[in-house]
Amino acid sequence: MKNFFVKTHGLGNDYIVMNSKDISFEMNEKNIQTVCDVHYGIGSDGILLLVDSDKADFGLRILNPDGSEAEKSGNGLRIFAKYLYDYGFTKSKSFSIDTLGGLVYAEVIETENDKARLIKVDMGKAIFESAKVPVISEQVECLDEELQLKDRSYQINCVSVGNPHCIILKDELDDEEILKYGSEIENHPKFPNRINLQFAKVLSRNEVEIRIWERGAGYTLASGSSSSAVAAVMVKKGLTDRKLTLKMPGGQLKLEIAEDWEIQMTGEVREIASGYLSPELLQDLS
Template sequence: MVEFVKSHGLGNDYIVFDKTQINFPLTEKNIRLICDRNRGVGSDGILVLEKINNQEFKVRIFNPDGSEAEKSGNGIRILAKYIYDYKYTTEKEFFIYTLGGKVKASVIEEQNGRAKTIEVEMGKVTFRSSEIPVAGPEREVIDEELKINGEILKITCLSIGNPHCVFFVDEIDEEKIKSLGPKIENNPIFPNRINVQMVKVLDSNKIEIRIWERGAGYTLASGSSSCAAASAAYRKGLVNNQVEVIMPGGTLHIRINPDWSVNLIGPVEEVFKGELSEEMLYKLKD
């Protein structure tokens, strides 16, 4: 029996497994099958938890295309809720190791003894091309021109443990992000592919974004994308250091600190828990 929990952060949903319960290989084929919304459980990704001790945990984050992600703001909040709700720790503050670095998670609001709102210290932002990475000479990638579909976009790129490409618009156009997203994600100047955010600045404390997520496609919400969009807007002097980020799935609150570390606050909600069937496990072990 392989149990799992499914939760979402503003509509961005993940399946959580305890590593000790998994009895099938985490291959690209298996990840794709589990995330498939018609033939599997269905999700925007998979989180695999490993407990180190009462205050430290590891996570592997998988995209629905089978690739592995370095970091996810919504994923980390979902995992933190799972850790707290299912008594993997007795603490309200603990650390999670990701491929994109160590983060601190804090339960700041509860409901009926279960985590409702989580704050995550997401790590530091860098705009350096070699650290994102972006091809070409060493530089900060701010307002560079990128030609896509015959259109010149001004892009700002950064990493917060995973790579992001941000461009600003006067009006949000969902069809445009769906069209440009995959072309930007897979552009050869991004050797590890990249997450993409379309941003409209509403005022000095508020932005609206649309997201094309690397390995997942168009996404209702993303924690790391919210951090990236807010950081790019702040770097360009368009907003203050505390920003509300509005997405189709809801709103997250971002704080950019003087050292360019970023804090993320947002809700998370469990949807259901279950177990993979014998038939599914047979397919996963095949």
Template sequence: MKYLKYHGLGNDYVVIHPADVSGDLSPKKIRLICDRNYGIGSDGILLGPLHSDTCDFRLRILNPDGSEAEKSGNGLRIFSRYLWDLGSIYETPFTVETLGGTVVCHVHKGGRMVTVEMGEVSFMSTKVPVAGEEREVLRESMDIEDAIFEYCAATVGNPHCVILCNDVSPELARHYGPLIETDSRFPNRTNVQFLKAIDRENIQIEIWERGAGYTLASGSSSTAAAAVAFRLGLCGPAITVHMPGGSLAIHLAQNFSATMTGPVTRVCEGFMDREMFEEDRPSNR
């Protein structure tokens, strides 16, 4: 099975063209391909381009645990670069259909930089979703294990829980991220960002991604965290989001429509051998 691999600030994806899929791309195969010991190793799989009745292209985003994501900012930037490498698009905007809605993408700087119009961010509990009465989920309290966190919830087409912090660290994200991801107040689980506001134009986040785990960078997480910072008055509309893998630029309109700009790096291309899928290894069960 042919593949290409890219990363956006260390958040890496394997891209597979639907015509190159051998048999059914089952959750078992997805988990194996993403496994960093027994497979190619990645934070997910991008399957496309697929036919769309409403957009130029359609994309499926598959998590390392075999589940499917509604939207991924880094994934969309990588998919855009992939289309550029195929010669399918040029330096003009185009549309992509995802489970989380339609986005507009624009590749520039010779394919190295991509801008994505992520859509309108909402904080409404019924849209994220978050359990309880309908409301904007802002500055609520969460008691998790031995800690009490102040949090906000947002959706960019996929769910996010933004934890407000004075300091952030990988250890914080790794420990509390999986507990918050699966907390009962989030019926569809949630992505988690631990947010520190640096000044009016900069924030720092650590990320735990739903279905993927600790992640060096995330476009949708950056968008959600920046929107929360803007909504709370911590930052203005132009925000640089700093993550372990690097930085993304987020711009927010007054209606919280978000635009994200960041780099993409091509890593390699190759073929997955049939033998990889035949071995009965623990990660392949």
């Protein structure tokens, strides 16, 4: 099983999953970039690495395609939970996962041919305190605050769901707009740890449509943590009910925001491929 990998997607957001005990190369920035590259590697939105943990049933490192490390990923967590269940790391349908963004609880809700299909993840609490997002702000909570860019400004709303997010409300969504301004906002000096960006359009009291720019990955078809962050902000601003559907180009997720700001997310995951890194690829990983 040396250098065995599984590639799975959650609503088009795809990750490579590997076990740290079974890899023969260093998981450094260069190697992460190579493995995630669509031309020189397998191609993916990141790597999920199973590691030991003394805090939870399983430990997880989430590695972005640029080689940086993420605190939390909603789609990544569901993909990782499927991997643990499908490949026999656990027989239980409920288990805990230790991430940089905190402890997470996952539950396999639905299976198909003994493989996990629908998974619910407890994403932890939404935190609005500016210093804990973090975002540089004179306000305790960064809501409806102006962000000045080179050629325009936006009203932003910031929240942490284990990783930092900036939500901008829009009357209409335009992919070209988020592609144009995504990197500038991600790397704006207002955000000490960079930021994940979402443009959001409220469709009804229980539906919101979003576009996503992920820190370290760029434009993304779907994101669980982004959906969680947007849902929390919508509820905070009184724009939606606490149970809502987040619609993205890759698909949709069900979110529920509790009174204490605990977030539960439910969505599908589907395996794409599994196999072994080839000897020739391993030669390029130094």
